[in-house]
Amino acid sequence: MVKKTKFHAAILIIGNEILSGRTQDTNTSTLAIWLNSLGVKVVEVRVIPDIEQTIIDTVNLLRTNYDYVFTTGGIGPTHDDITAQSISKAFGLKYEINQVAFKILKEYYKHSEFNEGRQKMTKMPEKANLILNPTSGAPGFYVENVFCLPGVPSILKSMIGGLKNKIVGGEPILSQTISLRTVESEIATSLTKIQNDNQDVEIGSYPFFQAGKLGVSIVMRSENQSKIDICNSQILKFVNEKKIEIVDR
C-alpha cells in the first residue's frame, strides 16, 4: 500500500455577514497557514449563507471530496447560529445537549444566568468530539473529518492549537518569497520558463505597491526545500542578469 502523502482540506465559511460585505473574512488565512504547517493544503474555500439546506448539502459534498473540512461561524447562541443543527442533519445524527459541554458552560456562567441562549451552545451532533475554547467557554466540535469552529477570529485562533494532534498531514508545505523591484510583465517570460523546469514547485507572482514603489513578490511553494532552493537559484540568476534590484528575500 502506498502511504498517503498529500492531504487536502476545504474551508466552509458560514455567514451572511461575509456575503453582505460587512465583514472581511480573515479566518481563511489563519487556518490555511496553520494547516500548511501540518502538511495539509487548503484547496477550496466556500462562503455560504445561514441557510440550513445549503449548509447540509455543502458539508456533505466537501467532506466526501476532501480529507478535512473546517467550518467557521454559526455556533453562537442566536437565531442565525444554525451550524450545529445543520451538521447534525448532514450526518444524520441527533442534535442534542452534549453533557461535557453543558458542564463546561454551566461552570463558565456560574456567576450569571445559564439561560436558554447559553444552553443552546451545548447542543451539537450526538457523540461529537469537543474542541475546547480557552477564550469564551463555548466549545466547538468535530464529527469524523468535519471540524466546526466559531467565526470570531480571536476565538478561532485560540482554539486551533488544541486540535494539532487530531490532524494527520503530510510534510509541511514550505514557502519562500523573493521580492523584486520590477513589474510582472518584465519577468513573465523568464518565470514561465522556470515554472516549466520546476514542476514540483508552485511558483506564484504577486505585484505589490509599497512606499510609493511597485514591486513583485515571487512565492515558491513545495514540501521539498531542496527543490525550492534549485528554483530560487534559477530566479536569482535571471534577476542578476537583468540587473533587477532585490527588495527582500
Add this chain to the structure above:
Amino acid sequence: MVKKTKFHAAILIIGNEILSGRTQDTNTSTLAIWLNSLGVKVVEVRVIPDIEQTIIDTVNLLRTNYDYVFTTGGIGPTHDDITAQSISKAFGLKYEINQVAFKILKEYYKHSEFNEGRQKMTKMPEKANLILNPTSGAPGFYVENVFCLPGVPSILKSMIGGLKNKIVGGEPILSQTISLRTVESEIATSLTKIQNDNQDVEIGSYPFFQAGKLGVSIVMRSENQSKIDICNSQILKFVNEKKIEIVDR
C-alpha cells in the same frame, strides 16, 4: 409575466495566494457592498486554485446557477495568470488577441517595450466586452454574465465604477445596524422572536470587542426600509425594557 425582482451573484476568487493564506481576500467585501447598492445579492463565494479545469468547471456551474458571476485574479502577464484562457474554454470560444485591448496597451506601453507578457494581457475570449482599467491599462472583460476582474484590490476598485450600467439589479439592499453593550446570549431569545415576526428582514447578530469592551451589533437587511423600521422599533423596545446601553445606531 412577473417582473424579476431578486438578482443573485456569485464571486469566484481565483488564486493560490488566498488558499495558501499568504494574502487575505478583500475583493469580496468590495464587490458585495457595490452589488448590494445595485440590488444584487451575493449568495456564494468560492476560492479556487490556478488550475484550468477547476476554473472551467466552476465557472460553468456558477454562470448557470446565478444571474452574475464575478471572477477576480489571474488576468495578469505571468504564467500563473490563466483566467482568460480558462474562461474562453468554459464558453467554447477562441482565445485570441482583442484588437481594442491591443491598441490600448500598445499606447499604454509606448515609452517602454510592448513585450510578450504585456501582449498576453490582450488575449481573451473572442468578442469579449472590455472592462476598462483606469489604473494600470490592462482591461478586464466580460462574456455574457461572467465578469473578469483583476486580483489587485486597488485596481479592481478603480474598474467596477465603469460597469454600473452593465448590471441590472432589483431594489438596492438596505442595511441598518444597532450596536449594543451586551453579549449575544443575553438577547438571543428576544432576537429570535423578532426574527420570527419579521421574516422579510434578515437579522444578523455579531459580537465585537472594542476598546476593551464586549458588544453586539445587530444588522437588519432588506430591500424595504419600512420593514427595517418596524424591526428596528421592536429591537429598541426590548433594549429599553432590558436597560441595555446603545453604543451606536
